[in-house]
Amino acid sequence: MDDDDDDIPQLSSHTLAALQEFYLEQQQREGMKTSQGFNQYSIGSIEEDWQLSQFWYSDETASCLANEAVVAAGKGGRIACVSAPSVYQKLKEQDGKDFSAYILEYDKRFSVYGEEFIFYDYNHPLNLPENLLPHSFDIVIADPPYLSEECLQKTAETIKYLTKGKILLCTGAIMEEQAAKHLGVKICKFIPKHSRNLANEFRCYVNYASGLD
Numbered sequence: 001m002d003d004d005d006d007d008i009p010q011l012s013s014h015t016l017a018a019l020q021e022f023y024l025e026q027q028q029r030e031g032m033k034t035s036q037g038f039n040q041y042s043i044g045s046i047e048e049d050w051q052l053s054q055f056w057y058s059d060e061t062a063s064c065l066a067n068e069a070v071v072a073a074g075k076g077g078r079i080a081c082v083s084a085p086s087v088y089q090k091l092k093e094q095d096g097k098d099f100s101a102y103i104l105e106y107d108k109r110f111s112v113y114g115e116e117f118i119f120y121d122y123n124h125p126l127n128l129p130e131n132l133l134p135h136s137f138d139i140v141i142a143d144p145p146y147l148s149e150e151c152l153q154k155t156a157e158t159i160k161y162l163t164k165g166k167i168l169l170c171t172g173a174i175m176e177e178q179a180a181k182h183l184g185v186k187i188c189k190f191i192p193k194h195s196r197n198l199a200n201e202f203r204c205y206v207n208y209a210s211g212l213d
Helices: 003-007 013-029 059-073 085-093 108-116 149-162 173-183
Strands: 077-082 099-105 117-119 137-142 163-172 202-206
Touching (some): 059 099, 059 163, 077 149, 099 108, 149 163, 149 173
Parallel strands (some): 077 137, 137 163
């Protein structure tokens, strides 16, 4: 046995475990798939940040909304997800070649999605990249982060700038009157669910003949 081996620093099992956890989190942030089969587009791959008023949809609700968006957008359609990352993730899970999807989001953790990520702050509703042309999306899905008329009104500016016409809004039931006022949308029968139960009842609103009724 070589006596020099005794001089090599040995990491404790606790330190090794901490390092392994760090590297796994780093891989996830970079949107890489690990040997454990990590899916960068699965809902929950980026955890909710309650301080940013983030509450992800249930898998069933995200799938329903994503499917509705694909049908509404049509073949070759463009879909914008404004503050609705779990719908974007579900769209990307479909790996569809007949549509394209973009995510407009304040949380820069979602920048792992590359060029399809667009930084978005509802306080500056039209502060968007120059290449994001007006009326360039077949449908816009939006879930304003706060249940306030100010937040809805500013998000509505973004929605109206981006959409060719179709709007799918998800927000609280208490916002029904304001949603009609600012976007001309009507409440749907479909009731969206979140992965964690929220105190406020949520609903979907559209301005076109949808499959959510």
